[in-house]
Amino acid sequence: MFYLLQMAQVGSHGDDMTNSTIQALAFVGSLRVASYNQALLRAVIERSPRELEIDVFNLAPLPFYNADLEADGDPDSVLTLKSKIHSSDLVFIVTPEYNQGMSAVTKNMIDWASRPPRPQAWDGKPVAIMGTTPSPLGTAAAQRALRECLGSNNARVMPQPRLLLGGASSLFGQDFKLADEAAIERLEKFISSAIEWARLFQGS
Numbered sequence: 001m002f003y004l005l006q007m008a009q010v011g012s013h014g015d016d017m018t019n020s021t022i023q024a025l026a027f028v029g030s031l032r033v034a035s036y037n038q039a040l041l042r043a044v045i046e047r048s049p050r051e052l053e054i055d056v057f058n059l060a061p062l063p064f065y066n067a068d069l070e071a072d073g074d075p076d077s078v079l080t081l082k083s084k085i086h087s088s089d090l091v092f093i094v095t096p097e098y099n100q101g102m103s104a105v106t107k108n109m110i111d112w113a114s115r116p117p118r119p120q121a122w123d124g125k126p127v128a129i130m131g132t133t134p135s136p137l138g139t140a141a142a143q144r145a146l147r148e149c150l151g152s153n154n155a156r157v158m159p160q161p162r163l164l165l166g167g168a169s170s171l172f173g174q175d176f177k178l179a180d181e182a183a184i185e186r187l188e189k190f191i192s193s194a195i196e197w198a199r200l201f202q203g204s
Contacts, residue, residue, distance in 0.1 A: 020199075021051055021053055022198045023090075024055070024198070025054075025092070026055065027059060027091070027092070027109060029059070029095040029103040030103060031105060037094045037095065038176075039176040040094055040165070047187060054092070055088070057080075059105045059106070061077045062109060063077070074112075074115075081113055081121075082121045085113050085122070085125060086121050089198045090128065090195075091127045092129075093127060093146060095129060095131040096131060096139065097133050097139040098142070101145045107149070114153045126158070127155045128157075128193075129143050129146050130163035131165070132166075133166060137166055160193070161189060163190040
């Protein structure tokens with residue numbers, strides 16, 4: 001409720017906030033090239049206003065979390081991951097749904113970023129979650145698991161609107177471009193809300 005009330009007050013911020021650039025970091029929980037979720041992120045990038053700059057982080061090079069590996073010092077890919085999350089104003093997570101949950105590479109990324117030194121990277125970080133799937137439920141279970149996991153690390157996950165696009169095969173064309181007008185409208189509203197959400201915490 002506190003976050004929702006804050007969102008209603010976004011317009012009260014000065015022009016210096018509304019005109020500033022939002023530096024966003026984006027992750028896709030699918031490594032497959034022909035992935036609807038990879039295509040969804042491309043749609044986000046294509047339809048984002050100039051005030052939103054998105055840096056896409058590839059999860060493939062991250063090793064699976066191992067305390068022994070961590071004890072020898074974070075691998076370069078992990079150091080880069082933590083640094084980029086810390087320096088971002090907003091994190092987008094685009095999630096598929098595997099067996100009623102998030103993908104292994106997504107959970108692995110969250111686990112690495114949650115590790116010390118303190119403050120850990122998720123602490124107070126604005127996050128916006130979206131996802132698409134051929135099934136009609138649109139990654140609802142995966143997003144629920146993500147919210148619980150990120151909430152336990154004190155991330156500020158945007159409560160509304162939620163973007164769960166079911167029936168992905170009918171929303172994207174053969175070129176993997178988002179073609180459904182209703183889905184495009186929902187996506188644009190989601191992007192706008194995510195920018196407002198990030199502004200609530202920018203500079204805090």
